[in-house]
Amino acid sequence: MPQSLRLGVLTGGGDCPGLNALIRGLVKRGTHEFGHEFVGIENGYMGLVEPGLAHPLTEEDTRGILPKGGTILGTSNKANPFAYAFHESGHWVERDVSDQVLRRCEELKLDGLVAVGGDGTLSIGHRLAAKGLKVVGCPKTIDNDLSGTDQTFGFDTARLIVTEALDRLHSTAEAHDRVMVVEIMGRHAGFLTLESGIAGGADVILIPEIPYRVESILDKIRRRSTRRRSFSIVAISEGAFPEGGALAVLEKAEDVPGRGVVRLGGSGKVCADLLARHVEAEIRVTVLGHLQRGGSPSAADRVLATRYGCKVLDLVRDGQWNHMVALRAGEVVAVPLSESRKERRVDPSGELVRFAKSMGISFGD
Secondary structure, three states, rough: OOOOOEEEEEEEEOOOOEEEEEHHEEEEEHHHHHOOEEEEEEOHHHHOOOOEEEOOOOOHHHOOHHHHHHHOOOOOOOOOOOOOOEOOOOOOEEEEEEEHHHHHHHHOOOEEEEEEOOHHHHHHHHHHHHOOOOEEEEEEOOOOOOOOOOOOEOOOHHHHHHHHHHHHHHHHHHHHHOEEEEEEEOOOOOOOHHHHHOOOOOOOEEEEOOOEEEHHHHHHHHHHHHHHOOOOEEEEEEOOOOOOOOOOOOEHHHHHHOOOOOOEEHHHHHHHHHHHHOOOEEEEEEOOOOHHHHOOOOOOHHHHHHHHHHHHHHHHHHOOOEEEEEEEEEEEEEEEHOOOEEEEOOOOHHHHHHHHOOOOOOOOO
């Protein structure tokens, strides 16, 4: 029997459907095949900084969690140990507490750490590995924009949720002859907006990779009205912006200690305001927001997350620390953690965009 180890498990960044499926697969295989012992780290890396946030994670703890959204371990996107936020004397200050994280892992007698998250969580894991911590990673994000893997779990479920929302908006848009502008997550990558927009029958799809021109969108809406189509559905990514314009931002990175990234939002209203100057039809903006993150994971996400959870144990067995699991050409393989960066983008001249345009969908270009 392979050597049994004591492994810490944490989920960081934004939650997404499938995290519990991964935890379940990891613990079940790790317990049955390897005899590993697991320690659940709560609220991402916060659980390795703050006291009392680590506890045994057993197979019993994973019973019944397969269909549940969220994560039984909790998560945080503000707990970067290399820039950890403390409130002192009425001000927020950031300090490097990464050495404290290493000491905490020693106190917990961890033989290694499984970090599940997006580019932030995994890049932190890579930096901790450089300081000597044994780390393996699992990529997740509804944005599907990590360069190290062909697909992340969470994406399929979010795509289904957005598609259903577009389906539902069609009926009310048609009933009232409205232009419905639907703001969709994805940050700087348009995969979620593109694929759900096609699946949900959007007339206009606006993504960050293709800055849009208002006149082009207006032309599409006007042409629909001449064909007795007096309503239109505009699917817009939160990271989309008009040609020559800027991103719509709700919060700057420096406004939220420990966040490290800007909080996007408002692209739908920006687009609607630009259209309203020229369109007689009533315009309504729907921001799907965190609906896209919640709820039970799809079958595809449950399977992919389970595969990731099981495969990461092969990396541990083979001593492939500072690596993560990834989907490449249908196979789950190991790739260096350094490859996990938010660099995947929709190809504006790629097959899916070309086919969508050939069906008459406007991208505002």
